Amino acid sequence: xxxxxxxxxxxxxxxxxxxxxxxxxxxxxxxxxxxxxxxxxxxxxxxxxxxxxxxxxxxxxxxxxxxxxxxxxxxxxxxxxxxxxxxxxxxxxxxxxxxxxxxxxxxxxxxxxxxxxxxxxxxxxxxxxxxxxxxxxxxxxxxxxxxxxxxxxxxxxxxxxxxxxxxxxxxxxxxxxxxxxxxxxxxxxxxxxxxxxxxxxxxxxxxxxxxxxxxxxxxxxxxxxxxxxxxxxxxxxxxxxxxxxxxxxxxxxxxxxxxxxxxxxxxxxxxxxxxxxxxxxxxxxxxxxxxxxxxxxxxxxxxxxxxxxxxxxxxxxxxxxxxxxxxxxxxxxxxxxxxxxxxxxxxxxxxxxxxxxxxxxxxxxxxxxxxxxxxxxxxxxxxxxxxxxxxxxxxxxxxxxxxxxxxxxxxxxxxxxxxxxxxxxxxxxxxxxxxxxxxxxxxxxxxxxxxxxxxxxxxxxxxxxxxxxxxxxxxxxxxxxxxxxxxxxxxxxxxxxxxxxxxxxxxxxxxxxxxxxxxxxxxxxxxxxxxxxxxxxxxxxxxxxxxxxxxxxxxxxxxxxxxxxxxxxxxxxxxxxxxxxxxxxxxxx
Amino acid sequence: xxxxxxxxxxxxxxxxxxxxxxxxxxxxxxxxxxxxxxxxxxxxxxxxxxxxxxxxxxxxxxxxxxxxxxxxxxxxxxxxxxxxxxxxxxxxxxxxxxxxxxxxxxxxxxxxxxxxxxxxxxxxxxxxxxxxxxxxxxxxxxxxxxxxxxxxxxxxxxxxxxxxxxxxxxxxxxxxxxxxxxxxxxxxxxxxxxxxxxxxxxxxxxxxxxxxxxxxxxxxxxxxxxxxxxxxxxxxxxxxxxxxxxxxxxxxxxxxxxxxxxxxxxxxxxxxxxxxxxxxxxxxxxxxxxxxxxxxxx
Numbered sequence: 001x002x003x004x005x006x007x008x009x010x011x012x013x014x015x016x017x018x019x020x021x022x023x024x025x026x027x028x029x030x031x032x033x034x035x036x037x038x039x040x041x042x043x044x045x046x047x048x049x050x051x052x053x054x055x056x057x058x059x060x061x062x063x064x065x066x067x068x069x070x071x072x073x074x075x076x077x078x079x080x081x082x083x084x085x086x087x088x089x090x091x092x093x094x095x096x097x098x099x100x101x102x103x104x105x106x107x108x109x110x111x112x113x114x115x116x117x118x119x120x121x122x123x124x125x126x127x128x129x130x131x132x133x134x135x136x137x138x139x140x141x142x143x144x145x146x147x148x149x150x151x152x153x154x155x156x157x158x159x160x161x162x163x164x165x166x167x168x169x170x171x172x173x174x175x176x177x178x179x180x181x182x183x184x185x186x187x188x189x190x191x192x193x194x195x196x197x198x199x200x201x202x203x204x205x206x207x208x209x210x211x212x213x214x215x216x217x218x219x220x221x222x223x224x225x226x227x228x229x230x231x232x233x234x235x236x237x238x239x240x241x242x243x244x245x246x247x248x249x250x251x252x253x254x255x256x257x258x259x260x261x262x263x264x265x266x267x268x269x270x271x272x273x274x275x276x277x278x279x280x281x282x283x284x285x286x287x288x289x290x291x292x293x294x295x296x297x298x299x300x301x302x303x304x305x306x307x308x309x310x311x312x313x314x315x316x317x318x319x320x321x322x323x324x325x326x327x328x329x330x331x332x333x334x335x336x337x338x339x340x341x342x343x344x345x346x347x348x349x350x351x352x353x354x355x356x357x358x359x360x361x362x363x364x365x366x367x368x369x370x371x372x373x374x375x376x377x378x379x380x381x382x383x384x385x386x387x388x389x390x391x392x393x394x395x396x397x398x399x400x401x402x403x404x405x406x407x408x409x410x411x412x413x414x415x416x417x418x419x420x421x422x423x424x425x426x427x428x429x430x431x432x433x434x435x436x437x438x439x440x441x442x443x444x445x446x447x448x449x450x451x452x453x454x455x456x457x458x459x460x461x462x463x464x465x466x467x468x469x470x471x472x473x474x475x476x477x478x479x480x481x482x483x484x485x486x487x488x489x490x491x492x493x494x495x496x497x498x499x500x501x502x503x504x505x506x507x508x509x510x511x512x513x514x515x516x517x518x519x520x521x522x523x524x525x526x527x528x529x530x531x532x533x534x535x536x537x538x539x540x541x542x543x544x545x546x547x548x549x550x551x552x553x554x555x556x557x558x559x560x561x562x563x564x565x566x567x568x569x570x571x572x573x574x575x576x577x578x579x580x581x582x583x584x585x586x587x588x589x
Numbered sequence: 590x591x592x593x594x595x596x597x598x599x600x601x602x603x604x605x606x607x608x609x610x611x612x613x614x615x616x617x618x619x620x621x622x623x624x625x626x627x628x629x630x631x632x633x634x635x636x637x638x639x640x641x642x643x644x645x646x647x648x649x650x651x652x653x654x655x656x657x658x659x660x661x662x663x664x665x666x667x668x669x670x671x672x673x674x675x676x677x678x679x680x681x682x683x684x685x686x687x688x689x690x691x692x693x694x695x696x697x698x699x700x701x702x703x704x705x706x707x708x709x710x711x712x713x714x715x716x717x718x719x720x721x722x723x724x725x726x727x728x729x730x731x732x733x734x735x736x737x738x739x740x741x742x743x744x745x746x747x748x749x750x751x752x753x754x755x756x757x758x759x760x761x762x763x764x765x766x767x768x769x770x771x772x773x774x775x776x777x778x779x780x781x782x783x784x785x786x787x788x789x790x791x792x793x794x795x796x797x798x799x800x801x802x803x804x805x806x807x808x809x810x811x812x813x814x815x816x817x818x819x820x821x822x823x824x825x826x827x828x829x830x831x832x833x834x835x836x837x838x839x840x841x842x843x844x845x846x847x848x849x850x851x852x853x854x855x856x857x858x859x860x861x862x863x864x865x866x867x868x869x870x871x872x873x874x875x876x877x878x879x880x881x882x883x884x885x886x887x
Contacts, residue, residue, distance in 0.1 A: 347782050368781070375784040387775040391881050392797040402783045435880040451783075 015042035016187045016220050017066070017105075021080035024061050024070065024244075036061050037244045038080070043188065048214065048221040050231045050252070053241035054267075054470035055441070059224045061244075063190045066222075067107050068097040084188075103133050106181035110193040112173035116165040122149070122176050123161040129183045148179040151216075152209060170335075171202035175209065182213060189214075192224045199334040199497065204541035204554045207234060226470065228271045229500075229543030232256060233551060240264045252547045270475040271545050272500040275528065280507055286325040289458050289491050290346065290378070295319045295354040297341050297515075301564060314563045314571045315341045316352070316515045323459060326489040330506035330523075332496060332538070336563070338515035339495045343461040346493065347371075347380055359458060376406060379452040383464035385444035389436040395447045396422075396432030402454045421450040425480060442473035449480065461493045466501060478505060499542050503527050508582075511535045514563050516574050521583030531585040610877045611870065620869030623862055631682040639664065640673035642680045643831050647671065656849045666851050668842060677833040678856060684834035688749055688818040689811045689863060695753035696814070697807040700760025705799065707761070708768025709791060715765075722761050730755040731820065738826035748827050752814050760806055764799060771798055801875040808871035812864035835860055 024036035036058040043049050051059040064070050066082055068089060082089040084104060089097070101107075109115045117125060126145035130136055136144050142161070149157035152175045165173055174194060181189060191210065195203035207230065214221055223234050231238055231252065238255045240247045240263065248261040259265045297316040300309040316338040323329045331339040345352040348363060348371040356363050359377045366374070379402075382388040389398060396418045403409040409417055419429045425446040436444055445465065452460055462481065466474040478501070484490050496502050502509060502523075509526040511519040511534065519532040530536045541554055565571060574586040611617045630637065640646070640663070649671030651657055659666040665675040703722065707715040725733075737751045771777065772795070780790045819836020821827030828834045830841075835856040842852035 349778065349781055368784070369786075372784040375782070380779075380782045382775050382779060384775060388779045390776045390794050390797075392879070393793075401785075405783055405785045405789065437881045448779075451779075455783075 013045055016045050016085070017043040017222075018083040019062075019066070019080070020083070022062070022065060022077065022082060023079035024058070024065055024075055025078045026075045027073070032078075034078075035075070035244050036065065039239075039241075039244075039246055040080075041239055041246075041249065043220045043222060045187070045220055046214065046218045047236045048223055048234050050223045050225060050235035050238045051241055052225055052228065052231050052238055052267075053247075054226060054472065056243060057241040058244035059241050060192055062241075063107060063192050063222070063224055066190065067101060067105060068092065068094075099133075102129060102181070102186065103184045104186050105188040105190065106184070106186040107190040107192065108174070108177045108181050108194050110196050112170060112177045112197070113165060115177060116173060118165050120164070121161065122163055122165070122168075125176070126161075126180060126183060129180050133184045135184055144183075145179075148183055149176070152176075152179045152182075152213075154179075169202075170198050171205060174198060174202075174206050178206075178209065178213065182217070182219070185217060186219065188220045188222065190222045190224070193226070194223075195230065196225070196227070200499070200541040200543075201334065201537060201554060203230075204543070204551065207543070208554070210234070227543065228268060228471070228545040232545045232547045232549075233543045235547075240267065256545065256547050267472065268545065270472040272471075272475070272478075272498070272504050273545060274500045274503050274539070274542060277503045277523075280523070286327065286489075288322045289325050289359050290321075290323040290493070291355075291357040292322065292342075292346070293320045293355040295342065295345060295352060295356060297338065297345055297350055297352045299350075309567065311564050311566050314515055314565060316345070317571050318354075318573050319510075319512075319515075319517055321510060321517075321520070323491045323493060325458065325491055326485060327507045328485070328492040328494050328505050330494040330496060330502040330509045331512055332499060332502050332509060333512035334497065334538075336514065337512040339512050340463050341515075342512075343380060343463045343493060343495050346378060346459075346461060347375065372406065376455045377457050378459040378461065379455060379457040380461040380463060381445070381448050381452050381465045384468050385441060385448050386436065386468075388448055389444060391436055394433050394435055395439070398436075399432075399447060399450045400454055402451060406455065408455070417454065421454055424453065424484070425450045440473075441469055442477060445469060445473075445477055446480065449477075449484075453484070456488075457490075459491045459493065461495070463495045464497070465494075467496065467498065474501070481505065499527065499539055511538065516586070517576060517584075518574070518586045519584070520576070521579070521581070525580070525583040529583075531579055531583070607874070607877055611873055614873050616869045617873030620866040620873075623866035624870065627682055627686060627863060627866075630679050631686050634679050634683060638673075638676040638679050640676045642672060642676040642833060645670045645672055649673065656845075656852065658849070659851050659855075665855055666849075668838070668852055669845065669849075674838075674852065674855065677838060678835065678859065681833040681835045681838060681856070682859075684745060684828050684832065685815050685818070685836065685860070685863070687745060688752060688834070689815050689867075691746075692749040692752035692818070693756070693807065693810045693814045695750065696756035696810060697760055697803060699753065700757035701764050701799070701803050703757070704761040704764025705768050705791060705795060708765045709772050709787070709795065711769075711772075718761075719765060722758050722765075725755075725758045726762075730817075734817070734821055735824060735826055738821060743826055743829055745828060748818060748821060751821070752817050756810060756814060756817070760803075760810070763802060763806055767799060767802055768795060771795055797878070800878055804871040804875050805868075808864070808867040811867050812860060815860050815863065 020040050022036055022039045023034060025032040026035050039062060041049065051062060053059050065077055066089065070076065077090050080090065084100065123142060123145055126148060127141040130141050130144055131138060146157055146161060149160055154160050154172060154175050168176065195206050198206065210221065211234065213219065225231060235252045237250065238252050239249045240255065240261065242263050247263045248255065248259065255264060256268065259268060295316055296318055299313040299315055301311040301313055302308060303310040319342060321329060331342060333339050341350060344350045346356060348366060348368065358374050361374055363371060363374055389395065399421050400414045400418045403414060403417060418432055422429055422432060427443060427446055439447065466477050469477060481492065485492065494502065494505055506523045508521065509523050510517055511526065511532065513534050518534045519526055519530065526535060527539065530539055537554065540552065544551065576584040577587045578584050611621060649657060649663060649667035656669055657663055657667045663673050668674055703718050707718040734751045734755050737754065738748065741747045777790060777794060780794055815836055818827055818834060819840050822834060822837035823840035828837060838856045839853050842849065846853050
C-alpha cells in the first residue's frame with residue numbers, strides 16, 4: 001500500500017490524527033486473531049474521512065482503538081501508533097486518556113437510546129460533560145447546554161432540557177448525542193454508523209447537521225458506515241476496508257467513478273440504486289391470493305391503578321390492498337407507519353378489524369387453532385435472522401419444524417425435506433446438524449427463508465428481511481427471493497424502509513404514514529412519478545451513491561395527526577383519489 | 590444419512606454425551622464424586638456405620654461427662670449424650686439428601702411451572718398467579734412452616750412438602766420475569782407464525798432457554814432447604830429425635846460451640862460440601878446444554 005500522503009488531497013496542513021500500521025488482535029479459543037491489520041491513514045483538519053466496509057471489516061475496531069475503548073482484556077493493540085498531534089495514544093493510561101476523550105476526540109454511536117443515560121435529563125447529561133472537562137463553571141453550565149441544543153437546531157430547546165431520553169424521538173436523541181460529543185469543541189469527531197438506526201428522512205437531517213457543525217467548527221470527522229450512499233454524500237476521502245485490511249484509499253470521486261480494487265468495484269455493484277431496477281413483467285390476469293379490505297389495528301393504551309384502557313393507539317387505519325399470484329407488493333414507510341403491523345395482522349399475530357382473505361378464506365375472528373391451515377398458505381420471514389432462530393436447536397430441526405407442527409411429515413421424510421429445502425436456498429446438507437451461531441448473517445437468513453418455504457406457502461411476508469444484512473449479502477438474498485418467485489410463482493408482501501431495495505423487487509408499492517396509505521400504485525408510478533409530498537420527501541432523503549450529485553436540503557416535516565387518541569375520539573381518515581389507472585394518492589394531508 | 594438423526598446434534602444418546610462431557614470437566618467431576626459418595630452413604634448407612642447412632646454410650650463421655658473430641662475409638666468424636674457423631678452423620682445423610690432433593694425438587698418444579706405459565710400467558714393468569722406468589726412471599730416462611738407442620742403429623746415427607754411450599758416463590762418470581770422477556774423475542778413470534786401450539790412453544794423453545802436459570806437457582810436452593818429442615822427440627826416440628834439429620838445435629842449442639850466445636854463444624858462442612866457439589870454440577874450442566882458456549886469452558 002502507498003502511504004496516504006501521496007493519494008490525499010495534497011493538503012500541506014499537518015494531520016490532526018495520524019494512524020500508522022495499527023494492528024489489533026482479539027483473543028479467541030484458538031489463540032490471537034488479527035481483526036485489524038496494519039491500517040495507516042492521516043486525518044486532515046476539517047476533512048471527512050469515511051471508513052467503509054461490511055460487517056467484520058474492522059471499521060468499528062478502528063474507532064474503539066483510537067478512543068482507547070477496546071474491550072479489555074479480549075482485544076489489544078499489538079503494533080502501530082496513533083498520533084494525535086505529537087502524542088502517541090497507544091499505551092496511554094486511563095487517566096490521561098480521559099483528558100483526551102470528549103475534549104480532543106469525541107465519538108457518537110449507532111444507537112442513541114442506549115448511549116444516553118435513561119435516568120438523567122438532557123440538561124444534566126450535557127452539564128455533566130461540560131463540568132467534567134472543566135469547560136465552564138457550575139453556574140454557567142445550564143446556559144451553555146441550552147446554547148448547544150440551540151446550535152443543533154432542536155425544536156423547543158428549553159423544554160428539551162427538562163426531558164428524559166425516552167421522551168425524545170430517535171432523531172432528537174441523536175442530536176442530543178451530537179451536542180454532548182461537541183460540547184468540548186473536539187478536534188476530531190468519530191461517528192460510528194450514526195444514522196443506521198434512524199429513518200431515511202431523519203438520517204438526511206442528521207447528516208446535514210453533521211456537515212453544518214463541521215463547517216462551523218472545523219472539526220475533522222471520521223465517518224464509519226456500511227452505506228455507500230452516506231459515503232458519497234459525506235466523505236472527502238474513503239478507505240474501503242475488508243477483513244481488517246484496507247483495500248483501497250482514494251478521494252471519494254475516484255472510488256465511485258474509477259475504483260481500482262476489485263473489492264471496491266464488487267461492493268459498489270451490489271449497492272441498490274433508485275431508478276436502476278430491472279424491468280418486471282406484468283401479472284394482471286393472475287388469481288388474487290390476498291385480499292385485504294378496510295384493515296385496522298388498534299392497541300389499547302392502559303393506565304391508572306386498575307389498568308383500564310385510557311386511550312387507543314391507531315397503528316393501522318382502513319388499509320385495503322390485494323396481492324396476486326406471483327406478484328410483489330411493497331409496503332414502505334418510516335418507523336411507526338404500521339407496515340410491520342399489517343404483515344403480522346395477515347398471519348393473525350395481532351388482533352385486527354376489517355376483512356382479510358387468504359386464498360379465498362376469510363380469517364376474521366379466527367382463533368390460533370383455526371388459523372393453522374391458513375398459515376400453510378402464508379408464512380413470514382422476520383428482520384433479524386439471528387433473533388428469529390432458536391439458538392438451542394439445530395438449523396435442520398428448525399427448518400422442518402413447521403412440517404412437524406402441521407403433521408405433514410415424520411421420520412426420515414423430515415430429513416429428506418430438510419435436505420431439499422437447504423438445496424433450494426443454496427446451503428449445503430452437511431450444515432443441517434449445526435447450530436445458528438455457527439452461521440453468518442446471510443446464511444441465517446437463508447435458513448429462515450427455508451423454514452418459511454417448508455410448508456410450500458403461496459404468499460411470504462418479508463418483514464425488513466434484508467435490512468440487517470451487508471449489501472453484497474443483501475443482493476444475494478434478493479436474488480434468491482426473485483429465483484423462488486420465478487420458479488414457484490410465490491407472492492411477496494415486501495416490507496421495507498429502503499426505497500432503493502423496494503425499487504428492485506416490487507411490482508406495486510404502497511406508501512404508509514402513521515397507519516394510513518398515502519400513495520399506492522405501480523412501482524414506476526409511485527417511485528418515479530410521486531404525487532404525494534410525503535412520498536417525495538421520503539425519496540429525496542435517500543442518500544444517492546454518487547458524490548457528484550448533491551442532495552437538496554430536506555424541507556421540514558409537516559405536522560401530522562397523533563396516532564394515539566382518547567377513547568371517544570374518532571380517527572380522521574384520509575381519502576384516496578385516483579391519479580391514473582391504479583395510481584392513487586391521499587388527499588387532504 | 591437418510592434417518593431423522595442427521596438433524597440432531599449428535600447421533601449418540603444425549604444422556605451419555607452429557608455424562609461424558611461432565612466427567613471431562615474436573616470441577617464437575619469432583620461435584621459428581623461428592624454426590625455419589627453421599628448417595629452411597631445414605632443407601633448403605635446401616636452397613637458402614639461404625640457404632641449404633643442411637644446408643645448413649647458411657648464410653649462416649651469423658652470423666653467430666655463432656656463429649657469426646659475426634660480421634661481414638663470414636664472417629665469424629667461424640668455428642669453431648671455420648672452418641673457416635675460419625676454414625677449419626679452417616680444416618681443423617683438420608684434425611685438431608687431426601688430433604689435437599691425431594692423438597693427442593695418439588696419447590697423447583699412448582700416455582701418454575703407457576704413462573705412459566707404466568708410469564709407466557711400473561712393477562713389474568715399472570716395477575717392471579719403472581720399476586721398469589723406475592724402473598725406467599727409476604728407471609729413469614731417459618732411461621733407458615735410451623736403451622737403446616739403442626740396441622741399434619743410430623744414425618745419426613747410432610748417436612749419435605751412443607752419446605753417445598755415455602756420455597757417455591759423465589760423461583761417462580763425469577764422464572765416469571767425471564768419468561769416474559771423471552772416470550773417477546775422474535776424466535777417465539779416465529780413459532781406463533783408457524784402455527785405451533787402453546788404447549789409446543791413452552792416445552793420445545795421456552796424451557797431449554799430457561800433451563801440454565803432453573804438449574805442455577807435450583808442448586809442454590811439445596812443448602813437453604815437443608816438448613817430450613819434443621820430450623821424446623823430445632824423447633825420440634827421437623828424430623829423427630831432421636832432420628833438424626835445434619836441440621837438438627839447442628840442445632841442440638843450449637844450452645845456448646847466453644848467447648849465442642851466439632852459438633853457444629855463437621856455437619857456444617859457437610860452441608861456446604863453438598864451445596865457446593867450440586868452447584869458445580871449445575872454450573873457445568875448449564876454450559877453443556879447451551880450450544881453457543883461449546884468449547885469455551887476454562
